[in-house]
Amino acid sequence: MTSDLHHLAAAYALDALDLDERVAFEAHHPTCDICPAELAEYQETAARMAVDKVEPDPAMRDRLLAEIDEIRQLPPLVSDTVTDIRSARSAAWRAAAGAIAVAAALIVGVVGFQLGQRDQTFDADLVAHLASPDLVIKTLTGDSGADVSIHWSAEHGRLALLATNLEALGDDMEYQLWVLDETGAVPSVVFTTHNGSASVLGEFAGTPQGWAITSEPAGGSAEPTSDVLYITG
């Protein structure tokens, strides 16, 4: 649903949404890390399309100026601490947004390129996740030359695993990610490779202290059954 809402920003900027979607988008976009910046650009573009100029009847100016005498202006929005933090963060985010979006697009391009079963929704979710302002990136190392990284957002309790140069496993085996916390190894996403690459999104409710990957029978295990192949330092 969230990624669908991202895709509505352009249609929203052209007022081309039905009321239900318009309401849903308006509820979504102020809390979104991507939509406000995108929407601003779309709206600037839409405004450029307004090339017709029609001179109004001079009487209209008089009517308007008479009318606003009777109209009370809305009180300004008073910022409190919470909104201050939010807007400070969103300003910082906006500055970084371009760079992050490019980086995310590159990652999706490189990793996602080879994956047959990916769809736009997943890509959009992944890009959105990788643009999370609180993203923490951990690299996993192992004996093979694979590049494996975990991109963790504590705020969303969400992770992305991105890997390249992974060995293909046998048909009945799959990779499994484990979240290491104070209780030990908590099972996380199970994934396979496509031409050596993988990109997966997962959720985790706790506080990760580390990440590890094992190979497990297809479908995954409740506890690790193989040696650790990759682990955070």
Add this chain to the structure above:
Amino acid sequence: MENVKPMRPSRSTTRRQRRRALGHASSEAAPAVDALTGLVYAAAKGDRAAFASLYDELAPTLLGICRRVVRDPSLAEEVTQEVFVEMWRLATRFDRSKGTVRSWACAIAHNRAVDRVRSEQSSRDRDQRDADHRVQVAPPANEPVEDDLERQRVRNALDALTEVQREAVELAYYGGHTYREVAVLLDVAEGTVKTRIRDGLIRLRDELGEAS
């Protein structure tokens, strides 16, 4: 000293004129943008004269939007007046970090015009309007066209879109249709129209960005 003094105003005027000419050519960082922002800030404090200046700057463009979408000249004027009343009410909440004054004002105008069309016109009227739109993709004739350069720039950018993208974007923006209505008009899937609008607008943004 007496010889020097008269020189200064004329020199600074020249510089200002030069800067204004530059600003006009490069569109985005134009001094006019800052002037508009200043007018909105003043209007937010209840300054009616500033608001009148804002009206003078923007009324032809906003009336142009309303006329294009609602078609009926007197209804378009009525909607435009509502738009300015709304801008007066909302001036206190204008947030420069979310976009330019022009973008803010055009968004309010287009939104109001589209709402008026959707709420007031019967489906039969709308069918007629659709027919009108197909015939008349060009702007209403016999209206003065002030900014031919900008118009041509936007026209070129629209022409750079694929035919199906341009059609979807124009039916949505100039026609005031929802993407679902556009899907019916073009007899294609709704998802396809959504994608065409999005890709088209991104392309348009890039084309206009390069052109300016």
